[in-house]
Amino acid sequence: MKKKILIGIIVAVVAVGAVYAATHLPRTEAGIPELEEGFGIYGSEVKFDGVYPGYSGNASITIINGKDKDRVFSVSITEASTLTKGYEAFPKEYFYWVTITKPEVTITAGGMEEIPITLSMPEDTNYASKHAEFRIRVGDLTQTGLVQIALESKWYIITAS
Amino acid sequence: MKKFRRIALSLVTAVSLLAILVVPVAAANPTVSITVTAEVVSITNTQSTWGIGTVAASAVVYFSTDGTEDIDWSQIENTGTVAVDVEIQGTDLAGTPTWTLATSTDEDQYSLYAYNVTAVDYTTEVKSVGYNDICADLATSGTYDWSMKFTAPSSFGGTEDGTEKSGTVTLVASKYVA
Numbered sequence: 545m546k547k548k549i550l551i552g553i554i555v556a557v558v559a560v561g562a563v564y565a566a567t568h569l570p571r572t573e574a575g576i577p578e579l580e581e582g583f584g585i586y587g588s589e590v591k592f593d594g595v596y597p598g599y600s601g602n603a604s605i606t607i608i609n610g611k612d613k614d615r616v617f618s619v620s621i622t623e624a625s626t627l628t629k630g631y632e633a634f635p636k637e638y639f640y641w642v643t644i645t646k647p648e649v650t651i652t653a654g655g656m657e658e659i660p661i662t663l664s665m666p667e668d669t670n671y672a673s674k675h676a677e678f679r680i681r682v683g684d685l686t687q688t689g690l691v692q693i694a695l696e697s698k699w700y701i702i703t704a705s
Numbered sequence: 706m707k708k709f710r711r712i713a714l715s716l717v718t719a720v721s722l723l724a725i726l727v728v729p730v731a732a733a734n735p736t737v738s739i740t741v742t743a744e745v746v747s748i749t750n751t752q753s754t755w756g757i758g759t760v761a762a763s764a765v766v767y768f769s770t771d772g773t774e775d776i777d778w779s780q781i782e783n784t785g786t787v788a789v790d791v792e793i794q795g796t797d798l799a800g801t802p803t804w805t806l807a808t809s810t811d812e813d814q815y816s817l818y819a820y821n822v823t824a825v826d827y828t829t830e831v832k833s834v835g836y837n838d839i840c841a842d843l844a845t846s847g848t849y850d851w852s853m854k855f856t857a858p859s860s861f862g863g864t865e866d867g868t869e870k871s872g873t874v875t876l877v878a879s880k881y882v883a
Contacts, residue, residue, distance in 0.1 A: 577745055579784060584747030588787050588880040594737040603739050608747070625792055625836040628882050679879065689753030690872070691779070695746050696879040704735050 576656060581610040582693070583617070585682055586656075589698045592663055596704040600664040605697050607659060607682055609651040616650045616685040619659055624677045624698070631700060634676035641665055642699075644680070663701065673705040744787035748843075748878045752779035760857040763810060768853035776820045777850035781876065783843045788881040791843060792836035793819055793829065793874060800870035802863030806833040812862040817874070820852045827854035831874060842881045 576586045587605035609615050621642050623633055643662040651657050661680060665671070679696040687693065757766045769775035783789055795817050798804040807814045808830060818827035819839050829837050831853065840849040853874070 575743065577786060579745075579747060582747060582749040582784060584745045584785055586743070586745050587741045588744040588746050588785075589740075589742040589882075591740040592737060593740070594735050596735055596737070599734070599737055601737055601739060603741050605741070608745065625877070626790075626838075681877070687753070690755045690874055691750055691753045692873050692875050693748060693750060694875050694877045695748070696877060697746065698879055698882070 576606060576608060578654065579608050579610040581612040583610055583615060583682070583684055583695070584608040585695045585697050587697050589700070590661075590680075591700040591702070593702045594704050595663065595665050595701055597665055597669050598667045600662060602660050602662040604658045604660045605680060605682075607649065607651060607657050609653060609655050609657075611654040613686070614650065614652050616648065617657075618681075618683045618685055619644050619647050619649070620681050620683075622679050622681045622696070624679050627677055628698065628700070631675045631677040634678040634699075634701060638669075638671070639678070642678070648685070665703070671703050674701070674703045676701045676703075742880075744880065745785040746787065746789055746878055746880055747783070747785035748789060748791060748876065749782050749784050750779060750876055755853075757855060762857060762861060763859050764857040766855045766857075768855070774852075774854075776852045778852045779850070781840065781843070781849045781851065783845050783847050783878075785878075786845055788842050788844050788847075789878045790841045790881045791839050791849070792877045792879075793831050793839045794833070794836050794877065795831040795874045796833055796872040798870035798872040800868060801866040804858055804870060806831070806872070808832075810856050810859045812860045813858050815858050816856045818854045820854075827852075836877060839876065842883075 585605055586608055590603050607617055621639050623636065627633060641664055645660050649657050678699050680699055681694055681696050683694045755768055758772065760766060766772045767774045769778040781791055795806050797806050798815065802813050804813050804815045807816060810816050817831040819829040819831055821828040829839060839851060843849055
């Protein structure tokens with residue numbers, strides 16, 4: 545009887561510990577690699593499949609700042625310079641469907657920031673059966689030299705028929 | 706007792722039918738699946754500044770320490786977890802007057818080309834509108850050496866104020882998709 549109680553306590557402690565670890569440990573423990581220098585985007589591609597008029601949903605990318613310095617980042621929507629096979633350019637007049645909650649964010653050296661982005665397709669839109677692509681661009685506003693770096697996450701929208 | 710059961714059953718049936726008629730049935734929305742690819746896009750570049758110095762009309766200056774040709778002067782490294790394409794874009798040079806970035810030189814119009822390993826020459830045009838690939842499918846931890854060639858305007862139309870002109874060249878990285 546005592547043995548069963550002891551095993552029960554151990555199981556409970558392990559379970560609570562596992563839940564705590566999953567929810568409280570730094571993001572790097574969740575699989576996002578750190579960077580020694582520069583910056584990166586976690587979320588190289590994002591796909592919304594089955595979007596319909598009236599739909600609203602969100603997805604996130606994470607900006608990873610290198611350990612070399614604090615940085616200020618800009619986050620914006622931009623056209624795809626080259627299109628992935630099977631996709632057309634997401635019309636610029638529909639860019640307002642995309643809301644970036646943090647268009648500018650400061651991240652300390654070695655830090656990360658999740659950027660939630662909402663896609664809302666208006667009710668009265670006629671844009672069915674489309675495969676469209678745009679980009680979410682992240683720039684480093686602290687860059688001062690001639691040659692600067694920007695990174696892009698590829699976003700795909702497939703609308704319902 | 707049987708009568709009571711019949712009445713109760715009838716009442717339940719009636720209420721159920723009424724509920725079906727009164728409560729509107731919401732049309733089921735299609736399911737939207739959202740997929741975020743768990744990969745990191747990241748690059749670094751070794752050289753970011755370039756002092757071209759004072760130039761004469763049609764002068765050619767290379768992206769290097771002393772302005773002479775050095776095709777390996779700067780290096781891009783893929784520091785992410787996925788292969789990337791790197792594109793390049795430039796800007797006009799702000800000043801009085803502004804020098805416009807163009808395919809070929811002209812009055813107050815300059816050109817900028819990046820070195821192309823395949824062509825073994827400076828053939829990748831750096832444009833202010835649109836992009837050109839500087840390197841494609843750069844593997845994780847892979848590096849790419851590069852440089853640029855600047856050609857000054859063929860003539861200076863405006864009255865130069867003698868102050869420095871400035872602009873930027875942006876390297877844009879995104880996931881390589883075959």
